[in-house]
Structures are given as C-alpha cells and as structure tokens.
Amino acid sequence: MRAYNFCAGPAALPTAVLEKAQSELLNWQGKGVSIMEMSHRNKDYVAVAEKAEADFRDLLNIPDNYKVLFLQGGATLQFSAIPLNLLGKNNQADYISTGIWSEKAIKEAQRYGNIHTIDATFQKEGKTAIADSSTWQLSENASYVHYCDNETIGGIQFNEVPKTTAPLVVDLSSSILSAPLDVSKFGLIYAGAQKNIGPAGLTIVIVRDDLLDQTKPEIPSLLKYSAQADNGSMLNTPATYSWYLAGLVFEWLKEQGGVEAIHQKNLEKANLLYGYIDQSKFYDNPIAQPNRSIMNVPFTLADSSLDKEFLKQAEAAHLLNLAGHRSVGGMRASIYNAVPLEGVQALIEFMEQFATKHG
Amino acid sequence: MRAYNFCAGPAALPTAVLEKAQSELLNWQGKGVSIMEMSHRNKDYVAVAEKAEADFRDLLNIPDNYKVLFLQGGATLQFSAIPLNLLGKNNQADYISTGIWSEKAIKEAQRYGNIHTIDATFQKEGKTAIADSSTWQLSENASYVHYCDNETIGGIQFNEVPKTTAPLVVDLSSSILSAPLDVSKFGLIYAGAQKNIGPAGLTIVIVRDDLLDQTKPEIPSLLKYSAQADNGSMLNTPATYSWYLAGLVFEWLKEQGGVEAIHQKNLEKANLLYGYIDQSKFYDNPIAQPNRSIMNVPFTLADSSLDKEFLKQAEAAHLLNLAGHRSVGGMRASIYNAVPLEGVQALIEFMEQFATKHG
Numbered sequence: 001m002r003a004y005n006f007c008a009g010p011a012a013l014p015t016a017v018l019e020k021a022q023s024e025l026l027n028w029q030g031k032g033v034s035i036m037e038m039s040h041r042n043k044d045y046v047a048v049a050e051k052a053e054a055d056f057r058d059l060l061n062i063p064d065n066y067k068v069l070f071l072q073g074g075a076t077l078q079f080s081a082i083p084l085n086l087l088g089k090n091n092q093a094d095y096i097s098t099g100i101w102s103e104k105a106i107k108e109a110q111r112y113g114n115i116h117t118i119d120a121t122f123q124k125e126g127k128t129a130i131a132d133s134s135t136w137q138l139s140e141n142a143s144y145v146h147y148c149d150n151e152t153i154g155g156i157q158f159n160e161v162p163k164t165t166a167p168l169v170v171d172l173s174s175s176i177l178s179a180p181l182d183v184s185k186f187g188l189i190y191a192g193a194q195k196n197i198g199p200a201g202l203t204i205v206i207v208r209d210d211l212l213d214q215t216k217p218e219i220p221s222l223l224k225y226s227a228q229a230d231n232g233s234m235l236n237t238p239a240t241y242s243w244y245l246a247g248l249v250f251e252w253l254k255e256q257g258g259v260e261a262i263h264q265k266n267l268e269k270a271n272l273l274y275g276y277i278d279q280s281k282f283y284d285n286p287i288a289q290p291n292r293s294i295m296n297v298p299f300t301l302a303d304s305s306l307d308k309e310f311l312k313q314a315e316a317a318h319l320l321n322l323a324g325h326r327s328v329g330g331m332r333a334s335i336y337n338a339v340p341l342e343g344v345q346a347l348i349e350f351m352e353q354f355a356t357k358h359g
Numbered sequence: 360m361r362a363y364n365f366c367a368g369p370a371a372l373p374t375a376v377l378e379k380a381q382s383e384l385l386n387w388q389g390k391g392v393s394i395m396e397m398s399h400r401n402k403d404y405v406a407v408a409e410k411a412e413a414d415f416r417d418l419l420n421i422p423d424n425y426k427v428l429f430l431q432g433g434a435t436l437q438f439s440a441i442p443l444n445l446l447g448k449n450n451q452a453d454y455i456s457t458g459i460w461s462e463k464a465i466k467e468a469q470r471y472g473n474i475h476t477i478d479a480t481f482q483k484e485g486k487t488a489i490a491d492s493s494t495w496q497l498s499e500n501a502s503y504v505h506y507c508d509n510e511t512i513g514g515i516q517f518n519e520v521p522k523t524t525a526p527l528v529v530d531l532s533s534s535i536l537s538a539p540l541d542v543s544k545f546g547l548i549y550a551g552a553q554k555n556i557g558p559a560g561l562t563i564v565i566v567r568d569d570l571l572d573q574t575k576p577e578i579p580s581l582l583k584y585s586a587q588a589d590n591g592s593m594l595n596t597p598a599t600y601s602w603y604l605a606g607l608v609f610e611w612l613k614e615q616g617g618v619e620a621i622h623q624k625n626l627e628k629a630n631l632l633y634g635y636i637d638q639s640k641f642y643d644n645p646i647a648q649p650n651r652s653i654m655n656v657p658f659t660l661a662d663s664s665l666d667k668e669f670l671k672q673a674e675a676a677h678l679l680n681l682a683g684h685r686s687v688g689g690m691r692a693s694i695y696n697a698v699p700l701e702g703v704q705a706l707i708e709f710m711e712q713f714a715t716k717h718g
Contacts, residue, residue, distance in 0.1 A: 001386075001391060002385060002386060002391055002392065003390070003391030003392055005396055007392075007398050007401075008398070009398070009596065010395060010396060010397060010399065010596065010599055011396060012392070012396050013393065013395065015385065018384055018385045018393055019385065021384065022381055025377055025380065025384065026361060026374065026377045026378065026381060027361060031362070031679075032360060032361055032362030032364075032677055032679065033361070033362055033364045033366075033371070033679060034372065036369060036372065036558040036559070037364055037366060037369060037370060037372055038366065038369060039366050039367070039368070039369060039680060040559070042680070072431040072432045072433070072436075072598075073431045073432055073436075073581055073595075074431070074581075074595045074596050075595070076580070076581055076594065076595035077432075077579065077581045077595075079580075080579030080580065080582075081579075084579070108579075108580055111576075111580075112577065199598075199599070199600045200395070200399070200596045200597065200598055200599045200600070201560045201561070201597070201598030201599070201601055217470070218470060218471065218577075220439030220440075220443070220579070221438075221439065221467055221470075222432055222433075222436045222439065223439075223579070235435065236433045236434070236436075237433050237551065237553055237559045238559065238560070239431075239558075239560030239598065239601070240369055240553075240558070240559045241560065241600075241601075242560055242598070242600075242601075318391055320390075320391065320392060321398060321401070326400070
C-alpha cells in the first residue's frame with residue numbers, strides 16, 4: 001500500500017502520475033524505447049517537452065513576454081545565476097530575509113555584488129510574522145528585489161506580493177502551483193521541481209524578456225538565461241525524464257481543475273490542520289496566522305522528549321516523514337498538492353490519539 | 360516489444376534495469392513511497408546513494424585519494440566548472456582538440472583563462488587519426504591538460520592515455536565504464552550520465568584530493584568541487600532518482616561481470632560492425648583503424664540521397680536512431696554497454712539487405 005508522505009522534498013507525487021509513468025516506463029507510446037532513452041532532439045520527445053511548457057503556461061496564465069526555462073541544479077544554482085544574470089551595472093540588489101532559504105540566497109548573492117538585506121520578520125504576540133512591504137527600506141539603485149515566498153523550513157509565507165519599483169525576483173520552490181499567481185508582477189520566478197512539479201533534478205525559471213540580457217561576461221554559459229532561452233532550454237541535454245514527469249504532473253493538475261481548484265483543496269487541508277493545532281493544548285505552531293504556510297506546517301509537541309515516540313508511532317500508522325528540518329527539530333507536515341485531504345485527516349486523527357495518550 | 364536503440368544519448372538503458380525500476384516505482388522496497396518521493400537525507404535513500412558510489416568505485420577500482428561526485432548540469436556545466444576550479448594562479452591550461460566536444464570545452468574555457476589549444480588530429484590515408492601525445496607541444500605552465508577520450512559525434516577515440524606532466528583532465532562522457540581505466544593516471548574525470556551510466560540530468564566527477572582547493576573566489580558555490588566533496592554531493596538536493604537509476608546500472612554491470620567483461624563484449628560488437636563496413640563497398644567509416652570509437656560508429660552510404668530511405672526502413676525494422684548528428688549528417692550507430700550483440704547483428708543484417716537492394 002502507498003503511505004501518506006509528508007516529506008518536505010523530494011516530496012509526494014500524485015499516485016496517478018506514478019502509475020502512468022510506470023505503465024510506459026519500458027515502452028513509451030509503443031515506440032519500443034523508454035522516454036528516458038530518447039534523444040532530446042527526437043521529434044516525439046520535443047513534442048512532450050513543448051506540451052509540458054504549454055500546460056505549465058496555461059496553469060499559471062504566463063504572459064507571452066516571459067520565457068519558461070527547464071534547467072538543472074535546483075534553486076541553489078539559481079542563487080548564483082540570479083545575481084550573475086541580473087545585478088547589472090549597479091551591481092546592487094535588495095534581499096528580503098524571512099528564514100533559512102532567503103538567508104542562503106543572500107549568502108550566495110553577497111559573493112557577487114552589493115546586497116542590501118532587510119529582515120522582514122517580527123514577533124507578534126509570541127508568533128513570527130512578516131512585515132508589510134510598505135514598511136521596508138528598499139534601496140534606490142537596486143537592480144532587483146529578491147524574496148522567498150514560502151520558507152519550507154520555517155513554515156512562514158507571504159500573504160501578499162510585495163510592492164517594489166525594482167523588478168521582483170521570487171523563490172517559489174515550495175509554493176508554485178499551490179495557488180493562483182499574477183506572473184506579470186514579477187521579473188523572475190524560480191522553483192526547484194521537487195515539491196509541486198516533479199522529481200528532484202529539474203528547476204523551472206520564468207523570466208521576463210527584458211531581463212534576459214544583463215549578464216556579466218564571465219558567467220558560465222549554462223547559467224545565462226538568454227542562452228538557455230535562445231535554445232529552448234536545450235543548450236545541452238536537459239533532464240529529459242524529469243521534464244517528462246513534470247509534464248505528467250501538469251496534466252494531472254489540469255484534470256484536478258487547475259490551480260484555482262487545487263488552491264481551494266490546499267486551503268481546506270491547511271485550515272483543517274491549523275484548526276486542530278490551535279484548539280489543542282498539546283501541539284503548537286510558531287507562526288502568526290496571516291503568514292502561516294499552506295504547504296509546510298511545522299508544529300511542536302508540548303513535551304519534546306516525546307518527539308521520537310511520535311515519529312515512530314506515526315510511521316507505524318503509515319504517516320511518513322513528519323520530522324522537522326534537522327536545523328530546527330520538532331515536527332513538520334508538508335501538505336503539497338499531491339497530499340490528499342484524506343492524508344491530513346488521518347494525520348489529525350493520529351495526533352488526537354497521541355495527545356490523548358500522552359497529554 | 361523493445362526496439363534496438365542506437366541513440367547517441369540519452370541512450371539505451373539495460374532492459375533489466377528498467378524492469379526493476381518499473382516494479383518498485385510506486386512503492387520502493389515496501390516503504391509505501393516511490394524512491395523519487397524520498398528525502399535525500401532519508402537514511403534509506405542515503406544507503407542507496409552510498410551503495411551506488413561504492414559499486415561505481417568498485418567497477419573502476421577508484422583509489423581512496425579520489426572523490427566521486429554526483430552532480431547536475433551535464434558535461435557542459437563541467438566545461439565551466441573545470442577551469443573555474445582548476446586554472447589556479449597560472450590561469451593557464453592546455454586543451455587537446457579532436458572534434459566537436461573538445462572544441463566546445465575549449466570555447467568555454469577560453470572565457471576564464473589562457474587556453475593553449477592543440478589540434479591532435481591528422482589525415483592518414485584518407486582517414487582521420489589522433490597524433491601520439493609524445494608529439495604534442497604542451498605548455499610549461501599549464502595547470503592541467505584537457506582532452507575528450509571519445510568524440511561522440513566524430514566517432515574518434517584515443518587508444519592511449521596521453522602522457523603529460525600537468526594533471527590530466529578527461530571528458531569520458533561517452534566511454535566511461537566501457538573499458539577498464541587506470542584512474543590513477545588522471546587528475547579529474549567527468550562524464551554526463553546519459554550514455555553508459557543512467558538517465559540525463561546526472562553528471563559524475565572523479566577528482567583527486569589535491570586538486571580540490573584551487574578555486575577562484577567568485578565561482579558559484581554549487582560548482583566548487585571542494586564544497587560538493589565536503590557535503591557528499593548533497594550541498595543541495597541532488598538528482599535523487601537519476602542517482603538511484605545509476606546505482607541500478609552499476610549493479611547490472613557487476614552482474615555482467617564488470618568492466619573487463621563488458622569491454623570484451625563491446626570489442627566484439629565494434630569489431631563485427633567495423634568489419635562489416637570495411638568489407639562493404641556501400642558503407643564507409645572515416646576514422647583510422649587505431650582511433651575508431653568502440654561506442655559510436657559513424658558511417659556513410661555510397662549514395663547519400665538514400666539516407667532518408669535507409670533511416671525509414673531501419674525504423675520499420677525496429678532499429679532506431681541511426682541518424683548521424685545534425686551537424687555532420689550521415690549515419691551513426693551508438694553501441695553503448697546496454698546495446699546487446701543481437702542488436703548489432705540485426706543492424707548488420709539490415710545493412711546487408713539494404714546494400715544488396717540499393718547498391
């Protein structure tokens with residue numbers, strides 16, 4: 001049987017997607033070969049890749065003046081590629097910090113230019129919140145403003161698109177496709193695939209045309225957005241199988257009714273879990289209500305010495321990967337698009353039983 | 360039915376490997392999740408990753424003073440990473456050219472330092488050959504000497520390990536694991552996975568410990584060999600599923616008897632195909648005998664106007680992807696480890712029939 005998988009990433013994929021991939025793994029559409037044994041220049045493969053892009057554009061209503069790139073290296077390689085491509089002549093950017101992943105982006109960007117950082121979090125009645133962007137002291141000469149929409153480790157998420165004059169660059173790794181998005185508000189959007197898109201090893205970048213050509217001369221060719229855009233993300237062999245799997249996820253998402261429909265389901269799952277935690281005296285979540293992530297729900301037990309027992313019993317109940325990130329401890333339930341409502345219900349039922357027994 | 364797949368890359372994988380991957384795609388070893396839905400920090404996944412490395416080390420007898428890295432970005436990202444990591448204070452390297460892939464490496468390296476290039480090919484009785492390394496005019500101050508062992512497009516391959524004083528860096532993308540290798544002769548070995556290792560999206564680097572720390576300060580963190588080595592190739596989320604599949608290929612290769620045994624099979628396949636071409640008046644191969652690739656066999660038809668018909672009939676006979684690279688035309692049969700002897704026999708039978716009919 002398939003378990004409920006609350007892993008933060010590489011994360012759960014829709015069972016229907018895996019079944020389809022399984023059925024055609026050795027012989028894709030009667031062609032006699034696996035799709036992973038096909039050249040990326042093969043016309044059949046190119047059609048698969050193009051359909052994946054078209055479906056993705058459709059799901060997010062991506063305007064024509066944006067390129068969609070299917071790259072490798074994860075969000076972490078983009079931490080380098082973004083400043084190398086976009087710092088421009090000013091060699092300056094603003095970076096907003098809301099947690100560990102924004103800090104990682106900052107640390108890498110500081111190696112290439114002048115980075116002005118703004119800690120946007122504050123404490124509000126014992127909970128962590130994000131300050132409204134109208135209160136931020138942004139630089140005058142920033143080439144762009146970078147932030148991380150959803151901090152996968154901290155479970156803290158923006159509930160607005162920040163208002164800035166410089167182009168907005170966002171790490172959407174753990175929230176892309178979870179809710180509708182107005183792409184036209186951004187200069188560049190990037191996301192590692194391994195949460196809501198597909199398997200690890202694929203990274204999607206959405207970049208506005210006018211930002212394509214600001215590259216420093218010494219940047220590695222493969223990191224140049226303009227070169228990748230000119231070559232349809234096939235400057236070299238892309239991660240063909242991951243791209244194909246992402247396409248299957250996009251098809252699945254359209255069958256679910258698209259991003260608006262999955263957003264309603266995600267809200268239902270998140271409200272159910274936060275609602276249960278809030279009324280419980282045994283569990284606690286550290287984030288202020290308006291900034292709670294709908295994808296990653298960290299929580300602590302009243303007695304942290306019970307953590308190991310909680311994880312052990314959860315695993316026995318087929319509720320997997322609930323340990324918090326190794327840097328923060330506690331628990332975390334990641335409830336991405338592919339985690340069904342039934343999984344959240346089963347988790348809450350287990351949490352109730354555990355609290356009754358140990359509370 | 361599965362066809363015979365002569366694709367140059369992404370290339371044929373062993374059917375047994377795909378069958379194993381298929382059988383456990385939704386539920387890996389009874390854990391209730393796919394291995395592609397597992398965190399790279401999960402102890403089960405870490406064991407899979409470590410076994411893959413151990414088997415790979417075993418297959419190539421890699422000495423303990425070499426690190427093995429499982430990276431992303433293909434050989435092309437290594438074209439940047441190698442000079443950025445290894446050019447050192449001299450900022451100088453020698454690059455040997457034997458074809459299109461060595462030229463690509465040269466073009467990228469020239470963006471970072473002083474690159475001395477040597478065209479090592481020459482014409483010998485109408486065929487292309489590689490000059491012995493003793494005749495090369497190498498620089499005195501080169502930090503390393505780079506070459507491409509097997510030119511996938513040209514079908515030309517070294518039949519010796521060049522003798523140099525500076526550390527030797529080799530692109531083994533299309534020949535790794537096809538024949539025994541004395542790793543101790545090299546400073547760094549790299550290979551995109553999509554020929555003899557596994558699916559596209561994984562790149563293996565074997566690097567000698569003393570070369571780990573020569574990095575320029577501005578190099579992207581993810582490209583630093585020392586940082587990747589310190590973090591077991593998990594500086595960020597690696598291409599977990601591709602790494603797992605590579606592990607299955609290594610297990611399969613050990614079952615075949617290892618690299619020495621597969622080398623004998625590869626020689627048998629290559630000798631059969633070249634032998635047929637040589638005695639034919641209808642087909643021709645442009646490479647001098649000692650430098651013929653045992654992995655990629657380019658050939659031309661006496662009448663190139665028959666190329667399309669050849670490809671069409673071959674496909675109907677389930678002999679796929681025999682077109683030469685778009686930059687050179689003609690035909691090319693890539694006969695990597697996963698292509699069985701029966702595939703080469705079927706190809707020769709088809710070639711004979713086609714020549715009889717059209718010759």
